[in-house]
Amino acid sequence: MNEHVSPGAHVNPSANASVARPIVSQRAGVTVTRVGVHLGAEITGVDLRKPLSDDEFKAIDAALVENGLIIFRDQDVTSEQLMAFGRRFGELTVHPFAPNEGKNAPELIKFRNDETTPPFGTDVWHSDETFRAEPPMATILCAKEVPAVGGDTMFVSMSAAYEGLSERMQRLISGLEAIHDMKPFRPLFGKSEDERRKLQQFELIYPPQLHPVVRIHPVSGRKVLFVNPQFTVAIDGMEERESRALLDTLFHQALVPEYQFRHHWAPHTIAMWDNRSTQHYAIHDYYPAALHGARDDQGRPRRRRRPRRSVDHSPREICRGCRRRRARRPQAALTRGSRARQARTPKKPRKPTAQRGNGPWNVGLGLSSAASVAFSPPAP
Numbered sequence: 001m002n003e004h005v006s007p008g009a010h011v012n013p014s015a016n017a018s019v020a021r022p023i024v025s026q027r028a029g030v031t032v033t034r035v036g037v038h039l040g041a042e043i044t045g046v047d048l049r050k051p052l053s054d055d056e057f058k059a060i061d062a063a064l065v066e067n068g069l070i071i072f073r074d075q076d077v078t079s080e081q082l083m084a085f086g087r088r089f090g091e092l093t094v095h096p097f098a099p100n101e102g103k104n105a106p107e108l109i110k111f112r113n114d115e116t117t118p119p120f121g122t123d124v125w126h127s128d129e130t131f132r133a134e135p136p137m138a139t140i141l142c143a144k145e146v147p148a149v150g151g152d153t154m155f156v157s158m159s160a161a162y163e164g165l166s167e168r169m170q171r172l173i174s175g176l177e178a179i180h181d182m183k184p185f186r187p188l189f190g191k192s193e194d195e196r197r198k199l200q201q202f203e204l205i206y207p208p209q210l211h212p213v214v215r216i217h218p219v220s221g222r223k224v225l226f227v228n229p230q231f232t233v234a235i236d237g238m239e240e241r242e243s244r245a246l247l248d249t250l251f252h253q254a255l256v257p258e259y260q261f262r263h264h265w266a267p268h269t270i271a272m273w274d275n276r277s278t279q280h281y282a283i284h285d286y287y288p289a290a291l292h293g294a295r296d297d298q299g300r301p302r303r304r305r306r307p308r309r310s311v312d313h314s315p316r317e318i319c320r321g322c323r324r325r326r327a328r329r330p331q332a333a334l335t336r337g338s339r340a341r342q343a344r345t346p347k348k349p350r351k352p353t354a355q356r357g358n359g360p361w362n363v364g365l366g367l368s369s370a371a372s373v374a375f376s377p378p379a380p
Contacts, residue, residue, distance in 0.1 A: 021066070028055035032063045032070075036261035038157035039068035039278060048075045048085050048270065057088050064138065065219045068278040069155050069261060072270040075142070079108055082142055082270075089138065095129065096206065097185045121184045122282035125156065125254040126230035127275045131182040133209050133355065140272045143265040150286035153271070156260045156279050161253035162214065162225040170223075173250070176213040177236045178227050179354045182206050208354040210236055213250070217276050224277050225253060236354065254279055 023034045031044045041063055046056055063070050077085070083105065086092055092107040113119045128136045141153075162170070182202070189199040213235070215226040229251045235243040253259070263271060273280060 027059040027062070028053070030056055030059040030063075032059070032067070034067065035071070036067075036069075038160040038259055038261070039155055040071070040261040040263070041067035041069070042071045042073065044073070046072070048072060048077050049081050051084070052088060061089070064272060064274055065217075068157055068159075069263070069271065069273045071263065072272075073266065074268055075270045076268045077142060077270070079105065082140065083108065086140055093136070096202070097182075097188060119282060119284060120188075121230070123284040124230045125251070125279045125281045126228040127158075127226070127279050129275075130180045130211060130226075130228060130231045131206055131209060135211075136275050138272055138274050138276075140270060142270045143267060146265045146267060147286035150283065151265055152283050152285075153263045153265070154260055154281040154283060155263060155273060156254045156256075156281075157277065158225045158254070158279055159217070159220075159222045159277050160259040161256065162223050164253060164256060164259065165225075169249075170214075173213045173225075173246070177210045178213050178232045178247075179208050179234045179236055180211055180231045181208045181233045182231070183233060184230055208233070210354045215276065220277070222277065225250060227251065228254075228279055254281075 021034065025032050026045075029045050033042045033044070034040065035042055043060060043063060046052065046060070052060070060070065083092065086107075094106045095109060098109045111119065128139050165173075185202075186199060189195045189202075211226055213225070213227055215224045216222075217224055227247060227250050229247075232247060234240070235246055238246070265271075
């Protein structure tokens with residue numbers, strides 16, 4: 001990869017720091033090779049089936065902070081070996097909604113995705129579990145079986161996304177807090193009375209949380225744009241229209257290709273990403289075409305309707321703007337005076353009561369077709 005800056009071009013020094021870093025570096029026998037400009041590095045010279053020395057671990061930990069995403073190829077590890085690797089970073093935690101291995105290893109999540117068991121809610125930009133007061137510090141994912149074509153995962157540097165904002169926008173969002181909610185997981189609960197009670201219990205355990213819109217990475221010290229379309233529902237203290245407009249602008253930063261890296265999976269590949277500074281998007285493009293279309297009795301193709309998507313590219317049955325337009329249609333017979341009165345007295349939107357997130361970051365650890373775990377940083 002050739003990296004250069006045109007002579008005389010205006011360059012943000014902090015943004016250009018990632019370009020100036022060496023492509024290949026070595027420490028304690030661990031080789032780190034950058035594969036992306038703003039994030040992404042492949043690590044060689046280690047065997048994760050064996051315990052790491054302290055120097056090897058420090059080199060891997062530093063590479064994670066510096067690159068946001070680190071990739072290990074040809075690591076045919078067992079679930080126990082993966083969890084042992086995760087424990088080097090801290091205490092393992094449990095994802096409250098993902099399927100796990102039960103009593104034997106509740107931290108371990110197994111993903112087996114195919115046409116009969118499609119993945120749930122991962123085709124949207126997000127940082128893992130920001131609806132929690134203490135979101136996961138990092139996630140580790142090991143691929144055991146991969147599709148012949150497709151199934152890549154996109155990653156984006158949210159520190160680069162922040163640095164890409166204008167200075168005026170950076171000043172505007174500095175000090176703001178956003179409300180993060182467990183909204184993607186509510187459809188997991190049914191409509192029966194028992195299911196509603198279960199949902200209410202989870203809502204009490206995981207109430208909406210407040211997190212800064214701009215976070216400071218605790219290790220690198222870099223500023224990070226910390227909002228995502230999967231869990232961030234509003235800017236605290238703003239009206240809904242203002243909040244939605246600002247969030248749509250900030251969500252769009254993850255869509256800039258220059259800040260992204262596309263990871264192609266292969267069997268026994270391990271990826272570990274820093275949830276404090278990155279977001280990711282699992283591309284759902286590896287299903288049979290029959291899932292996206294059908295044919296009528298005469299054999300003509302018939303397109304199957306998909307959920308509409310909002311500006312932030314998160315799947316919803318209908319975006320808020322469409323919902324408002326539908327609500328207005330029955331009011332076509334209103335007099336001009338009644339419409340004017342409604343315009344003068346708009347209803348204030350209801351906002352979730354949010355708690356302010358604090359405490360240490362945890363670390364999540366995942367395995368596709370194998371397992372997943374989570375952990376918190378060790379005490380200083």
